[in-house]
Amino acid sequence: MSFALEGISAGYGRVLVLHDVTVTVAPGEIVALVGPNGAGKSTLLRVASGMVRASRGSVRVDDRNLDRASIEQIARAGVAHVPEGRRLFPGLTVRDNLRLGGWQNRNRDLEPVLALFPRLADRLRQAAGSLSGGEQQMCAIARALMSQPRFLLIDELSLGLAPVLVDEIMARLVAIAATGTGILLVEQDAGAALELAARGYVLENGVVVLEGPAAQLAGDARVREAYLGI
């Protein structure tokens, strides 16, 4: 009963970016995926949500095979992807963005996500494109949560956000995971991600070079040197 990317090799055109990558997320678990620029973190999330097709390996949710599934089928199987760049619908209001998040399951009840991100409540009638960066990130996560996903994939949570805001959003992730949603978090800020997560993976040049309990990774000499600047 989990979300599993197993033995994934994938890329763009003829260029392979990922080589035999295996990552799993259990329900209610927060898993961090860290690594340098260009390692293939975003590509792995794209494989997970069907935006990029793997040339090898399998994508499974609860032992249901999604290798051949379309993006919309994977979304309907309970996997929500907050993509790089957030990809909100800029000309639509925050309310319409959230409604679109709940489109597939006809969920129009905004209360639970507004309770998580109260700032959005004052912005419901504002165009999503006119939100600040932090609000946009909250809106993107809230939109993904509207589908009541079993697994949530977040790409670059902290990019361009003030540290206070990152802390605020990360605290919300703990609350979300507590409801049973598994979270795969891709982060530049490895320190914060490993502090939050139970487990972690380090991806370099498309290969998982380290994995294990987050505390253990945070204590690893190579990780400390390469990602934590210690």
Next chain:
Amino acid sequence: MARDHLMSQFLQATLYGLLQGGVFALVAVGFSLVWGVMNVVNLAHGAFVVAGAYLAFELHSWTGIDPFLSVPVVAVALFALGYLVQRYLVNLVINAPVFITLLLTFGLELVIVNGMIMLFTANYRSIPTGYATTSLALPGDVRLPLGRLIAALLAVGLTLALGYLMRHTRIGLAILATGMDRGAARLMGIKAAHVYALTFGLAVALAGIAGAAVGTIGTFSPADAGRFTLFSFVAAVLGGLGTMSGALYGGLLLGLAEAWGGQLLPGTLVNAVAFAVLVVVLAVRPQGLAGRSFYAARVEV
């Protein structure tokens, strides 16, 4: 005396222009929708308008039903046609360069137009109605033809209704979202191929209704298909792509330009006037009158 006459002529032309413009708006709105949502310039659009006119004509001659009452039948039939065309034809090349979809829809227009010539001949016809020649007398010696009034009200009503439905219904929201960012819409579980087909079906249904309206207020033949596509293009670009209100402004402006131009110029120059207006508007306000709400902004996944 001469001045009064000129004045009433001007008012009459303005009224005709607005009524005609309302119908142009309905002719154009589907074209604009398809272009805005999926970046397809549908050269067969005018052929669907004419097909709607023929369907209303045939329904009238078989059953005697008033063309405005047969609108639901025309709409359903053309919606189904449009859905199938998009789902099983245009969708296949939707990611190809614009040139390919132009070629495909151009081919489609040839097939539909020549099919109609074979079925119905190239002769001009008109759908007779009991009130075609009835008109209301307005002050200032201006006449308001009843048929044109009904056609314009229907057309403007449907154009405005479409705009409302796009913002306030589940399907409308999915169409808007898919037009803005197809990949993100798919991440929401929205089946983009289905939404595209619905969009095209909607556009073709509205084109067909516009055809039925056009058929009652004037004459039509398969040869008009190109003219309707041209009008749609001009109205859509004038108004701003993808906005329903844009098609309305564009259609009205085009109707007025045609009516005023027709007072001053020989009939064949009217199209030239339409293009002159287009050029002027685009020079002054390149985003169109109503602005561009979206324009198949992101289509990569």
